[in-house]
Amino acid sequence: MILTVTLNAALDVTYNVDALVPHGSHRVDESFSRAGGKGVNVARVLSALGVPAVVTGLVGGPTGRAIRDDLGAAQLVDELVPMAGDSRRTVTVVSREDGDATVFNQAGPHVDEATWADFLTRFTQLVRGVQVVVLAGSLPPGLPTDAYARLTRLAAAAGAMTVVDAGGPALLAALGARPTVVKPNAAELAEATGHADPEAAVASLRARGAVCVVASHGPEGLHAVTPAGAWRAVPPLRLAGNPTGAGDACVAAIAAGLLAAALWPAILREAVALSAAAVPCPLAGDFDAGVHEQFRTSVPVEGVPVPTDELR
Template sequence: MILTVTLNAALDVTYEVDALVPRGSHRVRAVHERAGGKGVNVARVLSALGTPATVTGLAGGPTGQLVRDELRTAGLRDELVPMAGDSRRTVTVVSRDDGDATVFNQPGPHVDRAAWADFAARFARLVREAAVVVLSGSLPPGLPSDAYARLVRTAAAAGASTVLDTSGPALTAALAAGPTVVKPNTAEIADVTGHEDVVAAAEALRARGAQAVVASRGPEGLYAVTPDGAWRATPPRRLSGNPTGAGDACVAALAASLASGEPWPVRLREAVALSAAAVPCPMAGDVDRDIYDQFRTTVSVENTHASDIH
């Protein structure tokens, strides 16, 4: 089982408009509402691939109940822990003419010590069933900056691997705990290391404790530095659309292939193919199976050295 953690769960609201015009008035052509947050999106992708996944994290208030209702409708195992505050909403406006998305993320409610203690106890129980734990997204107000570090250590003690997808102080604090894989994008990795060069930045994260680093380079694919070597994985072509869910699909592929024991070149090929398959979809958590099937046999994965990455 793969356990996904979403400490800042949300109700994702997506508006589809013909075209997004700054300072303009827009007629909304379609509205979609469903459970979200990065870990929830990862679980949704895993479920679509037939890989069992459990959703845990924090949810509260009327919005939190809507999140839980939608998880049940989607057939996802709900192990969210109640909290006092009302869960956040995110709003994504997708333009039909080019597929581009504009996202508005609320910060989330303040989490008190009791809710955090309840979650930690639930996590310690669930992690005993898990082969891989996915820790995704921002930390809500009230949680300590080393929250992910604590969860990485708990997972390791239970024998579970970890995939960490976060940024800023939460990422920095978690590195010393030795997460199995960290997956920043180029902006996030530059922010925490001070290196604009992705190779130097990835090596810096490894030096600070991450066992493997998979850096997302957007439409250029992935760069990975691991205990088994370094690779560059490149999609066969670029796709236009909404990249909002691409990172979550990438994490889903990494978690699934880590659980099945695939070698790194296979993990990266799957990750690029699945993240590309998310781009044409208006909502995070969805993937285009035809594109996934096409790309998983055509993604280029090359052993590389620092001088090969530009």
């Protein structure tokens, strides 16, 4: 079983407009909303792959009710914990002219100490019998920066592996709890470590406690360094589209691979194929089954030499 944690769950709203005109007034012809936040998107991908996943995190208010209604409609297992305040929305404005997306992310409501204590209690119950925990996305205001570190330790105490997909202080604070995998993208990698060189940045994250690092470099694919070795996996074709969806699909593939005790080259091949299959889909959490089938057998994965002192 995989448990995905979305502490800043959102209602993702898509607005379709003819073209985005800054300082203009736009008629939104079609709008569409569904439950989102990185952990929810990861659970959606896992569910489509037939991998059992449970969604937890924090929700509140009428927007929280809309999130839960949508999870129910999608038949995702909802173990979200209620909080005061109204859950955030993200608004994505998609222009028909060029298909491009402009995204507005609210910070989310403030979480108080009592709610965080409730969540820790519920998480401790939920993590029993779980093999992999996914900790994904931004932390809402009010939570301590080491929230993911705390959850990583609780997961480890229950015998579960962890995949952390976060940036900035939340990522750095998580490292001390020795998460099984962290999956920064290129920007998060540089920002968190201060290293312009991606290889030095990955080594730095491992030196600070991450057991495995899977760095995603968009169309240039994945670079993974683990105690068992290091690899690069590159998509055979470049696809234009939705990078958020690609990141969430990558995390889903890593979590599913850890659950199945797959070997790293197989995990990375699947992660690249599933990411590539998510890129053409405008909504994070969706992927193109045809692209996935086609790519999963054709992604080249190459071993990369690693200094022996880094193989730990």
